[in-house]
Amino acid sequence: MSDTGYALEARGIVKIFGNHVALDAVDFGLRPGEVHALLGENGAGKSTLIKILTGAYQPDGGMVLADGEPVHLDNPQQAQTHGIGTVYQEVNLLPNRSIAENLYLGHQPTRFGLVDRRRMETGARGILKRYGLEIDPSSELGAHSVAVQQIVAIARAVELSGKVLILDEPTASLDRNEVERLFEIIRDLKARGLAVVFITHFLDQVFAVADRVTILRNGKLVDTRALDDMTRTDVVRLMLGKDVAFSGATGVEDARPMGEVLLDFANYGRKRSVHPFNLTIHKGEVIGVAGLLGSGRTEMARIMFGADSADEGILEIAGKKTSIARPTDAIANGFGFCPEDRKAEGIFGDLSVRENIIIALQGKLGWFSALNRDEQMEIAGRFGESMDIRAASLDMPIKLLSGGNQQKVILSRWLATDPAFLILDEPTRGIDVGAHAEIVRTINRLRDEGLALVVISSELDEVVAYSSRIVVMRDREMVAELSGENINPGVIVQAIANHREGPSA
Amino acid sequence: MMRRILTPLANPQLIALVGVLLVNWLLFPNFFRITWQDGRLFGSLIDVLNRGAPVAILAIGMVGVIATKGVDLSVGAVMAMAGAVAATMVVAGYPAPVAVAAALAVGLACGLWNGFLVAVLDIQPIVATLVLMVAGRGIAQLITEGFIVTFTDPVLIYIGTGSFLGVPMAAVIAIALMLLVTLLVRKTAIGLFIEAVGVNRAAASLAGIRSRMLLILVYGLSGLCAAVAGIIIAGDIRGADANNAGLWLELDAILAVVIGGTSLLGGRFSVPLAVVGALIIQAMNTGILVSGFPPEFNLIVKAALIFFVLVIQSPLASRIVPVRATAREAHK
Numbered sequence: 001m002s003d004t005g006y007a008l009e010a011r012g013i014v015k016i017f018g019n020h021v022a023l024d025a026v027d028f029g030l031r032p033g034e035v036h037a038l039l040g041e042n043g044a045g046k047s048t049l050i051k052i053l054t055g056a057y058q059p060d061g062g063m064v065l066a067d068g069e070p071v072h073l074d075n076p077q078q079a080q081t082h083g084i085g086t087v088y089q090e091v092n093l094l095p096n097r098s099i100a101e102n103l104y105l106g107h108q109p110t111r112f113g114l115v116d117r118r119r120m121e122t123g124a125r126g127i128l129k130r131y132g133l134e135i136d137p138s139s140e141l142g143a144h145s146v147a148v149q150q151i152v153a154i155a156r157a158v159e160l161s162g163k164v165l166i167l168d169e170p171t172a173s174l175d176r177n178e179v180e181r182l183f184e185i186i187r188d189l190k191a192r193g194l195a196v197v198f199i200t201h202f203l204d205q206v207f208a209v210a211d212r213v214t215i216l217r218n219g220k221l222v223d224t225r226a227l228d229d230m231t232r233t234d235v236v237r238l239m240l241g242k243d244v245a246f247s248g249a250t251g252v253e254d255a256r257p258m259g260e261v262l263l264d265f266a267n268y269g270r271k272r273s274v275h276p277f278n279l280t281i282h283k284g285e286v287i288g289v290a291g292l293l294g295s296g297r298t299e300m301a302r303i304m305f306g307a308d309s310a311d312e313g314i315l316e317i318a319g320k321k322t323s324i325a326r327p328t329d330a331i332a333n334g335f336g337f338c339p340e341d342r343k344a345e346g347i348f349g350d351l352s353v354r355e356n357i358i359i360a361l362q363g364k365l366g367w368f369s370a371l372n373r374d375e376q377m378e379i380a381g382r383f384g385e386s387m388d389i390r391a392a393s394l395d396m397p398i399k400l401l402s403g404g405n406q407q408k409v410i411l412s413r414w415l416a417t418d419p420a421f422l423i424l425d426e427p428t429r430g431i432d433v434g435a436h437a438e439i440v441r442t443i444n445r446l447r448d449e450g451l452a453l454v455v456i457s458s459e460l461d462e463v464v465a466y467s468s469r470i471v472v473m474r475d476r477e478m479v480a481e482l483s484g485e486n487i488n489p490g491v492i493v494q495a496i497a498n499h500r501e502g503p504s505a
Numbered sequence: 506m507m508r509r510i511l512t513p514l515a516n517p518q519l520i521a522l523v524g525v526l527l528v529n530w531l532l533f534p535n536f537f538r539i540t541w542q543d544g545r546l547f548g549s550l551i552d553v554l555n556r557g558a559p560v561a562i563l564a565i566g567m568v569g570v571i572a573t574k575g576v577d578l579s580v581g582a583v584m585a586m587a588g589a590v591a592a593t594m595v596v597a598g599y600p601a602p603v604a605v606a607a608a609l610a611v612g613l614a615c616g617l618w619n620g621f622l623v624a625v626l627d628i629q630p631i632v633a634t635l636v637l638m639v640a641g642r643g644i645a646q647l648i649t650e651g652f653i654v655t656f657t658d659p660v661l662i663y664i665g666t667g668s669f670l671g672v673p674m675a676a677v678i679a680i681a682l683m684l685l686v687t688l689l690v691r692k693t694a695i696g697l698f699i700e701a702v703g704v705n706r707a708a709a710s711l712a713g714i715r716s717r718m719l720l721i722l723v724y725g726l727s728g729l730c731a732a733v734a735g736i737i738i739a740g741d742i743r744g745a746d747a748n749n750a751g752l753w754l755e756l757d758a759i760l761a762v763v764i765g766g767t768s769l770l771g772g773r774f775s776v777p778l779a780v781v782g783a784l785i786i787q788a789m790n791t792g793i794l795v796s797g798f799p800p801e802f803n804l805i806v807k808a809a810l811i812f813f814v815l816v817i818q819s820p821l822a823s824r825i826v827p828v829r830a831t832a833r834e835a836h837k
Contacts, residue, residue, distance in 0.1 A: 307711060331713040345711055348704045350772045351697075359701055362694045363713035370694040413712065 004068040007032045007195040008053060008084060008164045014061030015048050020392065022048045025062065026221045028214055030164060030195045035186060037206040037227075038199045039239055040216035040432075046199055049216070050166055053197075054086050055079040066163075083163025087153045087170055095142030095149075100124035102141050103156050131155050131185055147178035151185060158189065165189060166197040169430075171205060183209045203232055215239055239433055259283030261319070262452045263421060265304070268313030273299045276313055277478040279471065281421070281452045286443060288463035289456040290492045291473030297456045298340055300473065301423045304454065305337040306330040331364055333421075336414030340425040340456070342403065346410045349399035353391050354380040356398045356409050361416045383412035388438055404435025411442060421452045428459060440466065460489035472496055517817070518765055518781045525785055526550075529792035536795065545668040549795050551676075557787030558675035559584075559734040559751075561780045563758035564765070565679075565686050566616075566730030568779040569723040571762050573703045574771030575623060575630035577727045580758055582641025583615045584735030584751030589648040591736050592656050592745035601660035609732045615641065616728020620721030634724075638755070645747035655744035665740020675737045679780065682730065687776045696774075699723060703771025757786055760807075764814050786810075 006029040015023040023045045030036050040046050051057040053064060055073030063070050066082040073079045076086065093102045100121045101108075109119045124137035131151050141149055150170055157165055167186075171179045186196055186209055198210055206213060207227060215222040215238045222238050259282045269276030274296045281287055291297045302308045306324040315322055317333055324330045330337070339345040348356055357380040358371055365371070371379070380394045387408040391401055398406055407427060414422055424443070428436045443466050447453060457463045463470060464487055472480040472495040480495045529549070530536040539548035563580050570577045587608040594604035615637055622633035656662075667674040690696030701709045702716045709716050734754075739745045759769075764782030767774040789810065793802050 305711070327711055328713045328715060337711060339708075339711060345705075345707045348701050348708055350704045351700060355697060355701075359697070359709075359714070360712045362697065365694070367695050367698065368693050370692065370697075 004029070004065065006030055006065065007067060009065040009068075010049065010053060010062065011065065012062035013049065013052055013059045013064075015045075015052060015057060016060050022219050023052070023059075024219045026216065026219070027224075028053075028221070029224070030197060031212075032163070032195050033190055033193045034211045035190055035196045035198055035209050037210035037213040038197055038216070039206065039213055039235065040222075044216040044239075044432075045219040046216055047168070048219075050086070050168060050197070050199070053079070054084055054166060080161050083161045084166065085157030085161030085164065086166040086168065087150070087157050088168045093141055093149065093153055093156070095140070097141060098138045099128070099135065099141050099144075099152055100137035102152055103127060103137070103159065105156075107160075127155050127159060128152075132181070145178070147174050147181065150174065150178075150182065154182075154185065158194065162194070164195045164197070166199075168199045170198075171200055171202065179205065203235060206235070207232070236433060259285065259450060259452075262317065264316040266314045266316070268303065268310050268315060270299070270303050270308055270311050273308060273476065274303055275477040277471075279478070279481075281454065283420075283452055284447055284450045285468040286447050286453045286455055286466050288467030288470040289454060289473060290458075290460060290463060290470055291456075291496060295473040295496075296476035296478075297473045298425055299476065300478070301337065301339075301425050301454065301456060304330075305335055305423055307337070328363070331360065331417065334417075334419045335421050335423070336360070336417060336419040337423045338407070338410050338414065338425060338427055340429070342406055342410065347398050347406050350397050352395045353384070353389065353398050353401065353409055354394040357383055357394075357412045357416060360413045364417055379416055380412075383416060387412050387415075387442065402432065402435075404431035404438075407431055407439060408435060411439065415446075419451065421454075422446065423454045423456075425456045426458065427455065428457065428462070460492050464489060464492070516766075516778070518778050518785070521764075522781055522785050522788065525788045525792065529788060529796065532792060532796035536792075541671065544671065545673070546671045549791055551673065553784060553788050553791050554676040554679075555673035556791060557784045558673070558679040559737055560754060560757045560761055560786060561679045561783035562682055562730050562734040562737070563727075563754060564761035564779040564783045565682050565776055566727035567755075567758045568762045568765065568767055568774050568776055569686075569690070569699055570630070570727050571759070571767050571769060572699045572771055572774035573720055573723055574706075574769075575720070575724070576634065576759060576769070577616075577619060577724060577731075578631065578634040578755050579615060579619060579637035579641055580727060580731035580734075581751035581753060581755040582638050582645065583612050583728055583731035584738060584754065585645035585745075585747050586615065586641050586648070587612045587732035587735030588739035588745040588750045589645040589654065589747050591661060592654040592739050593648055595656045595658040595661055596654055601658050604658075604661070605664070605736060608736050609729060612728045612730075612732020612735065613725055614728070616725040616731070617721060619728065620724030623724060624717040624720035642747065645745075645750075649745055649747045651747075653744050653746045657743070661736070661740045662743055663740070665737050665742070675741070678733065678737065682733065683776055683780050686726070690776065695719070695722070700772055700774065703774075757783070760811060760814075761786055764810070 008030040010026060010028040013023050013026045026045065026049060028049060038046050038049070048057065052059050055075045055078050064073060065071065066084070071082055073082070094105070103124045104120050108115045109123065110116055111119070121137045128135060128137060133148065133151060135144065135148065141152060154165065170182060174182065186198070190196060200206060210227055212224060212226050213230070213235065214224040215235070217239065261280055262283045263281040265277065265279045267276040267278060277300065279287070289297045289300065299308070303310050306326045306329050309325040315324060322333060324333065348359065354376050358376045361379070362371055377394065383389070384391065384394060389408045389412065390405050398409055401409070411427070427439050440462060443453060443455060447466065455463065455467065469481060469483040470487060470492060471478050472482065472492060474496060482491065482495060526536070533549070536549045539546055539550060567577055567580065590611050591604045591608040594607055595601055619634050619637060622628045622636070623630050664674055669677045690699065698709070698714050698719050701712070701714055702719055706716055735751060738750050761782035762779045763769060764785055765775060765778035767779065786807070789806055790803055793800065793806065
């Protein structure tokens with residue numbers, strides 16, 4: 001070990017894409033035995049820096065040092081030989097092979113030239129034990145939860161590399177207990193002297209597990225600091241470069257004036273999807289929907305929008321009985337829907353930002369009254385500005401935008417249709433703090449403008465802050481409708497957790 | 506302003522076409538000579554237009570299908586059916602316009618059937634259109650009762666071999682169709698919707714695009730184009746040959762579309778560039794013929810071209826040169 005004291009260091013890294021400077025003379029030092037959080041809004045340069053540290057990209061300037069020695073990393077395999085391993089948000093292992101095979105893929109123990117399955121499984125069992133997993137190493141990886149798969153991915157990276165572990169948003173698809181378990185493993189690895197880089201959008205997690213933090217903004221290094229002497233607000237201020245006040249959870253404002261009834265779902269449901277539910281929605285109100293993943297919240301949204309048609313119940317829009325069997329019916333009635341899985345159901349990756357914004361409006365106008373290019377530009381430009389969409393050009397493919405900006409585009413897509421009712425399914429999941437704040441601001445603005453909204457979200461603080469009522473889903477059933485002053489995240493969690501005998505709507 | 510006009514011309518497809526023509530010229534110095542004879546133009550270049558027209562017409566229909574992430578394998582068989590219908594009807598004494606209309610209707614019906622299988626029954630396009638690819642030729646043989654039905658109807662022969670203002674009729678029809686379909690998809694929202702469905706059908710449905718209607722439309726158009734090509738081929742040989750008319754041409758049409766920069770994974774497409782793709786294929790065929798190489802070379806050269814195009818469109822190449830970007834810009 002040399003005198004720099006860093007297991008891995010980046011000095012003055014510059015990376016340029018076309019005429020966009022992604023990283024501008026960024027320094028980053030990682031000590032052995034520390035958990036180092038890397039923070040920044042989407043587009044700040046986090047992933048670019050990681051890709052340089054793991055050899056996926058080559059820097060245009062500056063250098064990477066491992067144990068104080070300059071190294072040239074041509075590819076991730078080479079980074080591995082320097083002890084640098086990476087685990088990405090989406091587990092990229094082979095779900096249809098056994099856990100042991102996944103752990104040993106590419107370096108299986110062999111006997112007479114054949115894979116020595118027994119030795120491999122014994123070894124795998126030993127490794128899994130160290131990570132607190134008592135599972136059969138010959139079982140298929142895909143049969144286990146994402147959390148277990150994530151741990152297997154970490155185990156593989158650590159076994160292969162052993163010095164530096166880079167975790168790129170490892171907690172995005174984990175629940176609270178699973179996150180806690182992951183943290184135990186991270187702390188354990190830290191105690192073993194590993195250097196861990198931890199990338200996440202969740203500030204709580206940063207404070208829970210990290211020792212130091214490096215913050216990037218617009219490709220520049222803002223600061224590297226120990227977390228001990230920092231508060232949440234400090235971190236956010238450094239990330240955004242401005243002051244953002246976090247409103248704590250308060251009771252739902254009952255005093256908010258209630259508009260006239262817009263929608264009335266009566267006994268509305270679909271077999272094998274969602275039990276019949278009753279819900280009345282007024283103009284100018286936000287209904288928050290809480291519930292765990294798989295509780296039926298997304299199914300409820302899809303039925304409301306006609307993406308799956310309801311097979312029982314009645315819907316009245318402004319007092320008139322209306323049937324919504326498919327999305328076009330819903331859109332014709334002024335509905336809009338931002339789906340949970342942005343990539344699979346929201347964006348048109350290869351199409352431009354402009355086309356992604358106008359497509360629902362164009363769908364409403366039909367095949368033959370096409371918006372011409374100038375009209376499209378005008379509409380896209382208007383929303384690009386009001387929603388603060390960060391894109392180099394409105395003609396660039398949307399897939400090149402960050403998640404937060406993609407979400408703003410999809411929201412703009414619906415706002416362009418001049419909707420009366422919006423359904424937002426996890427609108428703030430997995431996006432950066434700035435976009436997050438923008439979307440919450442937009443939800444508040446739309447409510448005040450008289451729109452009716454249904455917002456599904458796991459962020460209870462946030463739901464409480466903007467909703468006038470909260471419905472709770474459990475086991476594909478609407479189990480509670482909460483309103484009044486005493487609503488806080490604790491009550492909601494209780495409603496989610498309660499058994500069937502609990503209070504129901 | 507000049508740049509705006511010239512930039513679309515600087516795309517790989519047009520450059521490739523010019524390149525193939527230049528090679529032809531090197532092998533056969535008279536390649537670019539065009540003469541005026543009997544009120545029409547003659548020359549190898551005109552021949553490329555004339556012979557390339559049927560595949561170009563198929564490509565005009567095929568490009569929309571491929572842009573929706575589909576494929577239409579039945580177009581060759583539909584050509585044979587349309588030719589058989591037109592030929593047997595004029596032989597039976599029906600006036601030519603009625604025979605042509607009936608042939609077009611058969612093509613459209615075939616396309617709509619494919620569209621129904623793909624859009625409503627959700628069958629994979631390659632399997633759905635395989636049904637008609639096999640059955641269509643059988644139906645054509647039933648219509649012609651196994652014979653090559655020859656005819657002397659002047660209107661049908663004019664469609665296959667005549668000329669308009671000196672330009673072969675087949676080329677005139679292909680150009681007219683290209684302009685018509687380009688206007689149809691680009692002056693309406695249909696082109697955008699086709700691309701949206703091809704890129705992400707789930708998102709398209711949620712955005713309120715009637716993807717079923719759209720799919721039925723593009724397959725219907727493909728069937729209609731195939732019928733037009735079938736009538737031209739029948740008129741050209743003055744008869745309907747159910748066994749050989751349009752045989753394997755579906756593959757040429759797919760190749761033309763892919764050369765034209767439309768990915769088989771759907772999404773961005775360009776009708777004019779698909780036509781250019783068809784002309785590139787025909788320019789190579791004609792070049793090999795006029796320069797005296799044995800026609801067997803044709804297949805090998807075509808295979809080399811396919812390989813070349815696939816390499817250009819491979820992810821590796823697009824990392825080096827952003828080729829697909831040109832297809833995107835071309836229709837703007």
